[in-house]
Amino acid sequence: MHYMFLIYSNEKNDPKYATQEFSDMMEGYGKFNQVVRKDGSYILGEPLESVKSATTVRVKNNETLVTDGPFAETKEVLGGFYILDCKDLDAAIEYAKQIPTASYGSIEIRPIMKIDVPGV
């Protein structure tokens, strides 16, 4: 079953570039990427550019509203994601534990909806 792992953190707490924490984090992600590929559970995963680069679009009464920034100001912001194929929630939790950001941010696990299309 497919799960999406939403990686959230307060950008203030993210390890700063060129520090030891930063290279530890990168190493952690490198390891994680290896694990999920070796396990065959990796489907997709990407880091996202800073929330400062976000653009939000809303359409109301046929009018399109485009604004600078995320959909809402939140303490923790989305920094990246993975889509992994996991046997069950416990397996997904085991993966989430290994994502480096889990130690200073939060990893939200969401099951991906399976839509029953007849004849498919």
Next chain:
Amino acid sequence: MLKFDEKILNDYWGQLYAALLKKFYDFQLVEDALQEAFIRLSETIDEDESPKDLKAWLYRVSQNIILDKIRRAANFSSKLEDVKKTFLLNQRIYLSEDEAFIDERLRLIFTCCHPAISFKSQVILTLRVICGLSIEQIAKAFLSNKSNIEQMLTRAKRKIKVANIPYEIPNVDIIDERTGAVLNVIYLIYNEGFSTNASNKLSDDSICQFALDLAKMLYKLIEAKHDSGGLLALLFFLESRRKTQLNFQGEFLTLEDQDRSKWDADKIKKAKVILKDTLIKGGGGQYSLQAAISALHTEAKSFEQTDWKQIYLLYLELIKLNDSTVLRLNSLVAYSYVVGVSVRDCLDKMDHLQKELKNYQPYYAAKAQMYERIQELEKASKYYEKAINLSCNDVQKNYLLKKLKFCSK
């Protein structure tokens, strides 16, 4: 007209639920079928005809109901897997008694107490699914209403289904912490019964019994590991004096005032055996420590003769495991009874806890009692009033009112 023992039916409920889940992992499907089967059973009784082997009968009927539903759903689904599944399931409907009833309740309780389900929902789910309590009974125990409980149950069952929480006994590396979660659920259930929120009675026999049964079941199925023995011992200790909390007039008695000769010696003995066994096997944890504290109370001939120093040290160990302001409060209360300790010092230390324990009723009750001990009756009255305002229990309230009256003289 035959009347089946309600207790037996309750036992069967959990076992049947677990066995059926093993085959058809869908909480709602299983529960609806089981309910229906129990209704049909009661109809059978009314017709003066009783199935010989109750459990197997209920299992067979539930299974047929589920298969029926699946078959009907399969008719609308063109997915090959669904049809195949139905066909395979149809093959062996009647399992032997042994096959069907290998106790699956351990898997079931771990699933109900999965951390991905909110704690309150874990408690409610456990009571409904394993103990077979009705929604009305659960609502009453938690001072809630039927629709709230139903909503929480539905949400929890959906979460299990949609997020695919597995029907498994946790792996070796996490089973310790997951068992801890189960113990917390059982302990909460017991506490609900011990001094129940329902206003007129101090404690509820059946809720406590359910918790005790759950603790026994867990202890047996998990082979006494992961502090399951600690919890069972603690519950036996608490059971030994639960009934002595009320005197003849139905008034509340504190640990100090309880008639220790009325404490159930048989339960105390059982508790000690289990606790000793747990500690020897090295499986102690927070519940073993709490049980040890209880044990010290049972060994003291009176409140004054209690080994308060040792109890205080045990609280310190508890705090090392799981620091909390409530534990710190309890440790200070115990410490205040140690000979030579200044009660006022303890009261001063308790002030630091006020912020976090602002709405915690026992905090005010404890302070009130301590001020009374050092004859500061004005302060004692103030705190008794606060404790009364926060109390949800009439019997407890009456006791505190009496104390307030005495201090206000």
